Amino acid sequence: MARAPRSRLQARQRAGFWFVLPALVVYLVFFGLPFAATIWLSFTEWSGVGVPHFTGPANYIRLSQDQAMWAALGNNMIWVVIGTVTPIFIGIILAVMLWSNARGSMVYRTIYFLPVVLSPVVIGIIWSWIYNPLFGLLNTGLRTIGLGSWAVGWLGESETALYAVLVTAIWSYLGFCIVVLFAGLQKVDPELVAAARVDGANSQQRFRHVIVPQIRPVLTMVIVYTVIGGFNVFDVVWVMTQGGPNNATEVIATYTYEVAFRANNYGYGATLSMVMSVVALLAAWATMRMRRAEGGR
Amino acid sequence: MAVRPLSSRAAVWGRHAVLVFFAVLSFYPILVMWFTALRPMNESMRDPFGLPSSLYLENLTTAWTRGRFGNYFLNSVIITAPSVIGVVVLSALAGYGIARFRFRGRMLIFYLILLGLTVPFQSVMIPLYYQLLAMGLLSTYLAVILPSIAFGLPFGVFLMQSFFEDLPQELHEAGRADGCGELRIFWSIMLPLAKPALSTLIVFQFMRTWNEFLMPLLYLQREELRPIPLGLMFFQGAYTRDIGLIAAGVTLATIPVIVVYLIFQRQFVRGLTAGAVK
Numbered sequence: 001m002a003r004a005p006r007s008r009l010q011a012r013q014r015a016g017f018w019f020v021l022p023a024l025v026v027y028l029v030f031f032g033l034p035f036a037a038t039i040w041l042s043f044t045e046w047s048g049v050g051v052p053h054f055t056g057p058a059n060y061i062r063l064s065q066d067q068a069m070w071a072a073l074g075n076n077m078i079w080v081v082i083g084t085v086t087p088i089f090i091g092i093i094l095a096v097m098l099w100s101n102a103r104g105s106m107v108y109r110t111i112y113f114l115p116v117v118l119s120p121v122v123i124g125i126i127w128s129w130i131y132n133p134l135f136g137l138l139n140t141g142l143r144t145i146g147l148g149s150w151a152v153g154w155l156g157e158s159e160t161a162l163y164a165v166l167v168t169a170i171w172s173y174l175g176f177c178i179v180v181l182f183a184g185l186q187k188v189d190p191e192l193v194a195a196a197r198v199d200g201a202n203s204q205q206r207f208r209h210v211i212v213p214q215i216r217p218v219l220t221m222v223i224v225y226t227v228i229g230g231f232n233v234f235d236v237v238w239v240m241t242q243g244g245p246n247n248a249t250e251v252i253a254t255y256t257y258e259v260a261f262r263a264n265n266y267g268y269g270a271t272l273s274m275v276m277s278v279v280a281l282l283a284a285w286a287t288m289r290m291r292r293a294e295g296g297r
Numbered sequence: 298m299a300v301r302p303l304s305s306r307a308a309v310w311g312r313h314a315v316l317v318f319f320a321v322l323s324f325y326p327i328l329v330m331w332f333t334a335l336r337p338m339n340e341s342m343r344d345p346f347g348l349p350s351s352l353y354l355e356n357l358t359t360a361w362t363r364g365r366f367g368n369y370f371l372n373s374v375i376i377t378a379p380s381v382i383g384v385v386v387l388s389a390l391a392g393y394g395i396a397r398f399r400f401r402g403r404m405l406i407f408y409l410i411l412l413g414l415t416v417p418f419q420s421v422m423i424p425l426y427y428q429l430l431a432m433g434l435l436s437t438y439l440a441v442i443l444p445s446i447a448f449g450l451p452f453g454v455f456l457m458q459s460f461f462e463d464l465p466q467e468l469h470e471a472g473r474a475d476g477c478g479e480l481r482i483f484w485s486i487m488l489p490l491a492k493p494a495l496s497t498l499i500v501f502q503f504m505r506t507w508n509e510f511l512m513p514l515l516y517l518q519r520e521e522l523r524p525i526p527l528g529l530m531f532f533q534g535a536y537t538r539d540i541g542l543i544a545a546g547v548t549l550a551t552i553p554v555i556v557v558y559l560i561f562q563r564q565f566v567r568g569l570t571a572g573a574v575k
Contacts, residue, residue, distance in 0.1 A: 013400050135342045257419075
């Protein structure tokens with residue numbers, strides 16, 4: 001007697017599988033399959049025609065000795081550090097300002113968020129023109145205020161190119177950081193801040209010891225975004241410099257693209273792309289640990 | 298309101314000065330492109346900061362005809378619409394199935410899909426190229442639509458799963474008591490409740506596909522299939538010296554997105570920050 005309803009219950013639970021199946025098929029065919037193929041290709045040598053030639057760990061050994069790869073990864077590191085610290089520093093200051101005097105806050109946030117909706121191609125083209133050595137806004141502006149000697153070919157010189165592109169990228173997601181941090185501040189208890197003020201904490205102490213601990217979960221998420229974004233960046237670099245001049249702006253994604261699609265070295269290209277996956281996985285893992293350590297969700 | 302002491306008023310002004318400075322920094326680079334599009338090129342080169350002196354539309358009309366922006370725009374719509382619909386439908390179904398049913402392999406499938414959140418497109422782009430070629434899809438709209446859906450699913454399933462999981466169990470029971478089939482319960486009871494999550498997902502997937510660059514660069518190698526970002530990049534490559542024309546292209550590419558953003562602002566902010574704020 002009791003068996004019939006239970007098996008009906010199980011049949012009902014199994015219906016869930018049919019809800020998941022369509023997504024699972026599309027996901028496996030257009031993501032799972034090529035990802036598995038990438039892992040396999042990363043152990044082969046292949047020029048795109050014929051059968052890939054299995055070479056075992058050769059590509060990974062080559063990877064460890066590839067100066068160009070390490071230089072590109074070094075640029076990613078610079079990107080991750082500066083591209084995280086700068087927008088979070090500016091973002092927190094602006095978010096707290098918006099939070100503590102609400103008037104016009106919505107208008108400001110609307111404007112700050114504008115670059116976030118633009119395509120990296122558009123952003124790259126706009127800033128390439130700002131940096132134009134002859135009649136770009138930046139150099140024209142510098143000449144107008146008498147700093148003509150500072151005017152250089154921002155994207156054309158190895159010393160400045162990486163930072164010029166990085167500034168562009170920070171411009172494009174600063175608004176994202178501000179808006180997310182602002183949302184995090186909505187959960188801060190103003191009474192705690194007021195209480196700290198009564199206790200004689202100055203604004204810097206109130207910020208460090210009252211506000212920051214309360215927005216830490218959101219802060220962690222923003223850092224994850226900028227870190228993963230910094231390791232994966234491709235579009236804006238490709239549009240502005242394609243990794244040049246003299247590889248000054250080469251990052252792991254542009255290098256992978258060149259090795260695979262310009263040098264037709266698909267096996268080693270796959271190995272390089274695995275570096276990106278491993279780094280992203282490590283970053284995700286580190287985040288989960290950090291969140292757990294915080295006792296957050 | 299009580300009169301504030303002078304120092305505090307100065308602080309308020311100082312704060313507004315900083316806020317305004319960053320507002321100008323965010324918007325001026327875009328605005329100056331629109332201005333440049335409305336001025337003859339030699340004028341812009343002499344004084345890039347100047348305002349348009351008259352209504353000069355030649356850059357825009359030339360860019361529209363020679364750059365085929367109408368065509369690019371249409372391509373972007375043809376690619377984005379099915380990819381948004383696909384992600385929303387598949388994610389809602391899958392998220393619901395994982396959240397509300399207890400079948401075997403459920404968590405394995407869920408984690409398998411979540412793995413896609415951390416893998417960049419670069420890690421599939423090479424074999425996917427040959428796969429699309431073998432399937433006869435290369436250089437068709439589907440070559441971007443289907444992978445875009447696959448890459449949108451991890452976030453979509455995650456979002457919908459966490460939404461459906463928070464719904465009370467009684468809703469389901471009530472539907473079953475009324476004799477509704479599972480699909481009917483999903484469609485008539487659950488889905489209408491999911492509107493906020495769905496709008497978040499729509500915006501997220503729309504922006505992602507609309508601005509997608511590397512995928513069409515690799516898989517759409519026929520000019521007439523190019524979406525806006527790709528079209529704009531080739532357009533810029535062809536007219537490197539003509540800043541008026543490039544600015545016109547940028548204007549044609551930015552105005553529609555910005556208009557849509559200003560109309561659906563709340564949904565945009567929610568959609569694009571959904572992963573970070575929760």
